[in-house]
Amino acid sequence: MKKAIACLVVILFQLLSALSASADIKLPSPQTEGGMGLFESLKKRASSPGGDFPTGALSDEELSNVLWAATGLNRGDKGWTVPMDKGEPPYVDVYAANDKGVFMYDWSSHSLVEISKNDIRANIGLQKFVEKAPCSLIFVADAEALSVFTNETLRAQFADVAAGAMTQNVYLVSSALGLGARYIHSVKDEELKSALNLPDENRVICLMMLGK
Numbered sequence: 001m002k003k004a005i006a007c008l009v010v011i012l013f014q015l016l017s018a019l020s021a022s023a024d025i026k027l028p029s030p031q032t033e034g035g036m037g038l039f040e041s042l043k044k045r046a047s048s049p050g051g052d053f054p055t056g057a058l059s060d061e062e063l064s065n066v067l068w069a070a071t072g073l074n075r076g077d078k079g080w081t082v083p084m085d086k087g088e089p090p091y092v093d094v095y096a097a098n099d100k101g102v103f104m105y106d107w108s109s110h111s112l113v114e115i116s117k118n119d120i121r122a123n124i125g126l127q128k129f130v131e132k133a134p135c136s137l138i139f140v141a142d143a144e145a146l147s148v149f150t151n152e153t154l155r156a157q158f159a160d161v162a163a164g165a166m167t168q169n170v171y172l173v174s175s176a177l178g179l180g181a182r183y184i185h186s187v188k189d190e191e192l193k194s195a196l197n198l199p200d201e202n203r204v205i206c207l208m209m210l211g212k
């Protein structure tokens with residue numbers, strides 16, 4: 001009897017550990033060859049209408065390509081798909097929110113680090129349709145990474161320039177992959193800061209809806 005109870009306790013413990021374990025995701029390698037040409041992708045770039053946004057979920061491969069385009073390493077261990085002042089590591093962080101939770105993109109390992117298992121999509125945009133996107137990427141100015149720059153104006157400008165480059169890359173890779181995308185400025189700041197566990201000094205810049 002004692003043995004059976006001990007066994008049960010072990011099983012329960014393992015079950016609880018499995019349930020609470022973080023679910024970081026190693027993304028598949030991004031596509032770096034072939035596909036639609038840049039000029040065709042530029043010709044097709046457009047925002048998908050918010051009210052009629054495509055609701056199909058992205059595959060891991062598609063998400064991998066989009067995140068890599070947003071801020072992936074493209075030249076060894078230093079050098080990214082977007083330009084950063086003085087070649088500093090990216091000072092805008094990219095988060096992904098989908099039905100599985102909230103994740104931060106770690107460009108150094110090309111993986112998603114779980115922040116929470118909460119589906120926050122219904123409470124991040126000021127426009128109702130934002131909740132329809134199967135995945136939204138959230139772009140955040142990282143105060144600690146930006147502290148290498150000398151003053152507040154530079155820090156804000158450099159973060160906004162980086163987010164502009166990142167989101168344009170997301171538009172272009174989305175058009176090349178046939179995904180829907182839309183830049184959204186009207187976000188729920190406080191809700192996002194809390195859902196992403198952001199330090200007070202970090203600033204949410206925008207989000208991008210993604211679907212197919």
Ligand SMILES: Cc1cc2nc3c(=O)[nH]c(=O)nc-3n(C[C@H](O)[C@H](O)[C@H](O)COP(=O)(O)O)c2cc1C
Nearest residue numbers: 045046047048049050127182183184185186187206
């Ligand atoms: C800085 C910026 C802010 C935007 N903010 C929003 C927004 O809050 N909500 C929205 O529905 N679309 C937003 N958009 C998407 C624009 O409305 C869209 O890009 C514009 O209608 C032009 O369409 P196109 O991207 O297909 O050329 C924003 C775009 C930019 C560049």
